[in-house]
Amino acid sequence: MSNSYPTSTLDSALEIPANTLLSVRNLQTHFFSREGTVKAVDGVTFDVKQGEILGIAGESGCGKSVTSQSIMRILPKNAKIVGGEILYNHQGQFIDLTTVEPDGKMIRGIRGKEIAMIFQEPMTAFSPVHTIGNQIIETIRIHQPMSQEEARAKAIEMLYRVGMPNPGRNIDQYTFNLSGGMRQRAMVALALSCQPKLLIADEPTTAVDVTIQAQILRLLREIQADLGMAIIMITHDLGVIAELTDRVLIMYLGKEVEYGPVKNVFHHPRHPYTRGLLASIPKMVPGRIEIEPIEGSVPSPYAMPTGCKFHPRCRDFMRGVCEVSEPPLIPIAPGHEVSCYLYGGREERA
Amino acid sequence: MLPFIAKRLLLMVPTLIIISFVGFIIIQAPPGDFVSSYVAGLQRQGDVIDPELIAGLRSRFGLDQPLHIQYWRWVSNFAQGNLGYSMSLRQPVADIILERLPFSVTISLLSLILVYVIGIPVGILSATRQYSLADYTATIISFLGVATPSFLLALVMLWLLFVWTGNAQLGLYSMEMQNAPFSLAKMLDLLNHIWLPALIVGIGGTAGLIRTMRANLLDELPKPYVTVARARGVGPTKLLYKYPLRIAINPVISTVGYTLPDLIEGEVLVSLVLGLPTLAPILLRALLQQDMWLASSVIMIQAILVLIGTLLSDILLAIVDPRIRGSI
Numbered sequence: 001m002s003n004s005y006p007t008s009t010l011d012s013a014l015e016i017p018a019n020t021l022l023s024v025r026n027l028q029t030h031f032f033s034r035e036g037t038v039k040a041v042d043g044v045t046f047d048v049k050q051g052e053i054l055g056i057a058g059e060s061g062c063g064k065s066v067t068s069q070s071i072m073r074i075l076p077k078n079a080k081i082v083g084g085e086i087l088y089n090h091q092g093q094f095i096d097l098t099t100v101e102p103d104g105k106m107i108r109g110i111r112g113k114e115i116a117m118i119f120q121e122p123m124t125a126f127s128p129v130h131t132i133g134n135q136i137i138e139t140i141r142i143h144q145p146m147s148q149e150e151a152r153a154k155a156i157e158m159l160y161r162v163g164m165p166n167p168g169r170n171i172d173q174y175t176f177n178l179s180g181g182m183r184q185r186a187m188v189a190l191a192l193s194c195q196p197k198l199l200i201a202d203e204p205t206t207a208v209d210v211t212i213q214a215q216i217l218r219l220l221r222e223i224q225a226d227l228g229m230a231i232i233m234i235t236h237d238l239g240v241i242a243e244l245t246d247r248v249l250i251m252y253l254g255k256e257v258e259y260g261p262v263k264n265v266f267h268h269p270r271h272p273y274t275r276g277l278l279a280s281i282p283k284m285v286p287g288r289i290e291i292e293p294i295e296g297s298v299p300s301p302y303a304m305p306t307g308c309k310f311h312p313r314c315r316d317f318m319r320g321v322c323e324v325s326e327p328p329l330i331p332i333a334p335g336h337e338v339s340c341y342l343y344g345g346r347e348e349r350a
Numbered sequence: 351m352l353p354f355i356a357k358r359l360l361l362m363v364p365t366l367i368i369i370s371f372v373g374f375i376i377i378q379a380p381p382g383d384f385v386s387s388y389v390a391g392l393q394r395q396g397d398v399i400d401p402e403l404i405a406g407l408r409s410r411f412g413l414d415q416p417l418h419i420q421y422w423r424w425v426s427n428f429a430q431g432n433l434g435y436s437m438s439l440r441q442p443v444a445d446i447i448l449e450r451l452p453f454s455v456t457i458s459l460l461s462l463i464l465v466y467v468i469g470i471p472v473g474i475l476s477a478t479r480q481y482s483l484a485d486y487t488a489t490i491i492s493f494l495g496v497a498t499p500s501f502l503l504a505l506v507m508l509w510l511l512f513v514w515t516g517n518a519q520l521g522l523y524s525m526e527m528q529n530a531p532f533s534l535a536k537m538l539d540l541l542n543h544i545w546l547p548a549l550i551v552g553i554g555g556t557a558g559l560i561r562t563m564r565a566n567l568l569d570e571l572p573k574p575y576v577t578v579a580r581a582r583g584v585g586p587t588k589l590l591y592k593y594p595l596r597i598a599i600n601p602v603i604s605t606v607g608y609t610l611p612d613l614i615e616g617e618v619l620v621s622l623v624l625g626l627p628t629l630a631p632i633l634l635r636a637l638l639q640q641d642m643w644l645a646s647s648v649i650m651i652q653a654i655l656v657l658i659g660t661l662l663s664d665i666l667l668a669i670v671d672p673r674i675r676g677s678i
Contacts, residue, residue, distance in 0.1 A: 074580050076572070103586055112583035119581075124574040127593050129600075129672055139582040174672050190582070 021089050021198055021230050022048040022071070027098075028083035029063070029070045038301040040066040040079070042254040045329075048198065050089075053224065053231040055245035055262065057238060057277070061298060063254035064234045068200045071232075072117060073097060073107050090114070113143040116196035120203040122183035126175045132186045133171030136193050143194045158189040162219060181212035188219060192227070199224075200232045205240060217244055238281060242266055247335070250274050253298070253309040256329065260336030270338040272314045308341070316342055354678045355665065362657050369653040370428070370646070374421050377642050377649075383413045384437045384640045411437060424646060434643030438636065443647045446632060451614070453522060454628040457544060458613040461552030469556045470602065473563020477598075478590065480568060488560055495557025501619035504550050508624070511546070519546055520625045547624055551617045559602065566601060570594035603670050607663030611655040614648070 016023050029041040041063040048054050056064045069075045071086055086097040088110070100106045119125040126132055136155040140146060146154065152171070159167035162185040175183055184204065191199055201220065205213035221244060224231055233245055241248050241262060248265050250258040250273065258271040269275045276294035283290045296313035299305055305312050311322040321341050330343045385407045389399050408414045412423060427434060433443035476488040511519045521528075527539045570576070571594050579593050618630035629648065636645040668675045 072581050074577055103580075108583045108585060110583075111581055117578075117581045119574060119578055121574060125578040127575045127579070127597070129597055129670070130593075131672075135579070135582075138584070142583045142585075174676070176673055176676065 021050045023087040026084040031079045036302045044256045046249045051228045053245045055233045055241035055248040058251035062251040113194045115198045116191040118191045118201040118204045121207045122187040162189040198230045202234045258338045264336045271340050273310045373649045433647040436644040438639045438641040450629045457547050460548035464552035465555040469559025473560045476564040477567035492557040492560040495553050504620045504623040566598035570598045604663050604667035607659035610659030
């Protein structure tokens with residue numbers, strides 16, 4: 001129950017470059033239930049630099065949302081961070097967010113103020129019986145010493161900034177008064193209301209149609225250029241990743257598969273899973289549409305494959321290697337690493 | 351909102367007319383009338399009744415008239431505030447109701463207070479500490495409370511109190527206070543008696559409310575807007591009271607109006623067992639004896655309370671829930 005910041009005790013913090021905002025190291029978040037333990041996130045490492053956009057991509061259930069919930073410490077009751085570090089650069093000092101008191105003062109001061117989140121379903125993200133303004137003003141006033149009127153003016157300004165058609169009226173509206181696109185804009189205004197340093201966007205365009213999706217992405221890019229915050233973009237849509245992000249982390253079943261600059265990963269994908277993902281994007285070939293799916297299906301979380309989690313579906317499966325132990329992360333190029341025995345790591349195993 | 355209320359109030363008029371008609375017909379539906387059941391009672395005691403006397407009684411009460419004329423006589427008087435005369439109790443209906451209604455209302459209000467004061471907090475506790483010892487205890491007790499019929503509970507309580515104190519906790523006053531003039535002592539005596547029916551009537555409702563409150567809150571707690579509020583930095587207390595509880599309690603607020611008719615009829619079995627001078631047992635007796643003006647009037651008053659209660663609930667719901675407000 002200590003309120004002191006757990007900072008200087010971290011040896012690992014010394015190696016972090018100063019422009020790093022967030023450094024997640026070997027994060028492990030597991031869900032505990034009567035049926036067994038689900039290792040939703042099982043060893044994920046990545047950095048977010050100040051002002052950059054990082055993409056996290058993968059199929060449903062790969063642990064990308066659980067990663068973001070772990071950072072915010074808003075995991076459901078039956079989930080627990082069992083290992084790793086989440087180092088957050090709080091005014092020049094690195095705090096390990098995994099060790100702060102859950103729902104304590106420290107994390108509550110960071111949530112919404114320094115790290116804000118955009119959720120998938122804006123309809124259910126706002127309380128149905130409170131106006132959107134009520135919730136935006138509340139957030140502003142939790143984190144900034146402002147009067148009701150000042151906070152209201154600020155909330156209207158934010159709504160204006162995200163392109164709401166009539167901010168002075170919209171602020172007193174409920175979610176059911178707004179269209180899908182406006183709801184997501186209101187969600188963005190809510191997340192940005194305290195000028196966060198890091199914005200986590202968890203599938204922000206999944207619940208809206210394609211035209212609104214494009215608007216929301218444009219809005220995020222504009223605001224990012226304006227305010228200079230970092231964004232973690234969580235999506236299963238590789239198009240969104242390609243369009244918006246600087247670097248990308250590909251996840252499969254709670255594991256980091258490939259991590260590197262978007263251009264490298266998309267133009268020279270190394271991991272068979274990344275290649276499969278990219279190949280499964282429908283391509284327009286004259287006369288027909290080609291889709292090349294990944295063979296097999298995602299295994300049950302209670303019966304995880306041994307060794308490399310992807311080996312039962314892998315085209316390059318090497319018997320006696322892949323199913324025996326987990327491949328280490330192998331550097332391919334500067335800042336680009338892949339977790340696959342095709343690129344080495346077999347010697348270290350012996 | 352005002353046009354909505356006006357519209358609903360106007361709609362009540364035809365509804366009440368239909369209820370008055372159907373109610374009157376059903377009360378008259380069994381064969382015979384008050385005079386025949388009165389005569390049958392006298393004959394059971396061995397009296398020989400002069401047929402002329404019977405006919406005289408019938409014409410005095412207007413029972414020899416066709417049904418529609420009897421209905422019209424009753425309903426037009428009722429609309430003017432004249433509730434008629436109870437043939438069995440030989441008293442104006444209005445006097446009977448005014449004498450007994452305060453007891454019914456007091457018992458019901460006390461039990462309602464018990465229901466809300468205990469039901470809501472225990473339900474919240476049960477939901478926020480799901481599967482804890484406190485939750486299991488509340489669950490077991492509330493299941494028992496829901497499953498126990500109130501008359502049985504009344505009998506058991508009577509027996510227990512008799513064993514423990516040697517007093518039969520019947521009625522609302524002690525023997526010696528029964529006919530005493532109103533005084534502080536009599537008031538205290540009343541309080542000393544009235545808690546028992548209030549408790550017995552309230553237990554079922556309390557148990558039900560604990561279950562409702564728990565289920566509603568458990569439905570709301572995992573909803574995204576709660577997670578989002580948490581991700582905005584909202585503290586734990588507000589995270590419970592401002593958001594999920596606010597929505598979970600809506601059905602409770604919106605059903606407050608439905609308890610209005612219970613003010614009269616809620617405690618019928620308990621009143622019979624404990625011998626209370628409330629309205630519900632009188633209605634039952636009036637129906638059995640075909641004391642039609644008494645029965646019809648009590649039923650009409652209940653119908654009015656049901657309609658007002660429903661409207662009240664709808665208005666409350668519109669006040670607490672903007673989604674409803676938007677659609678009326």
